[in-house]
Amino acid sequence: MWRETDLLLWKPPAAWFSVNSFFVPDSGGGRWLRNWYVNFEHPTRRTEAGFDTFDLTVDLVITPDLTRWEWKDEDEYAHVRRLGIVSGTEHQAVDDARAEVLAMLAARAGLLAHAERWAAWRWEPTWVTPRPPRSRATTERVAPEEG
Structure with a gap:
């Protein structure tokens, strides 16, 4: 759960990135879009416990009005490439x-064609915080073998 920031995240299942928007409090009790943030990562995989992905360290930070952007953590990305954590196929x-x-x-x-509408998005306080289902591995008990 985020404490000060509301996060709205779009993750197309087959994409190698997610687009995140970070909303922060303003002085009047409202929220405003601080920035767009593109996280480069593995495509999402559905698992019994929820969803898995793998962060590939490099990111793109974009201003709320989409006029300026900058790469973030390219040095880390180069380092994980040198270590072989990110393969040639993943790099491509x-x-x-x-x-x-x-x-x-x-x-x-x-x-981003609808960036202004998304920038006006607000979390509905009555929404229940989602909880992933418990996996069978954590809910089933295995009886000890008699011996």
Whole structure:
């Protein structure tokens, strides 16, 4: 659970990135969009416990009005590449995803075509915080073998 920041996250299942928007409190008790944040990561996999992905360290931070952006953690990305944590195949997928995101940003396409509407999004306080289902492994007890 986020404490000061509301997070709205879009993660197309097959994409090598997610687009996040961070909302922070203003002085009048409301919220405002601090920035867009593109996290490059593995596509989402459904598991018994919920969803899994893998952060690939490099990110793109974009101003709320979509006019300026900067890469974040490229030094870390280069380091995990040198260590072999990010393979050549993954690196190619990240490069492709970077190009896709920059094209989407330049054209104000995809979810960014509606950036102003998303910037006005607000968390509904009556919404219940979702909880992932307990996995069978944690809910089933195995009886000890008689011996």
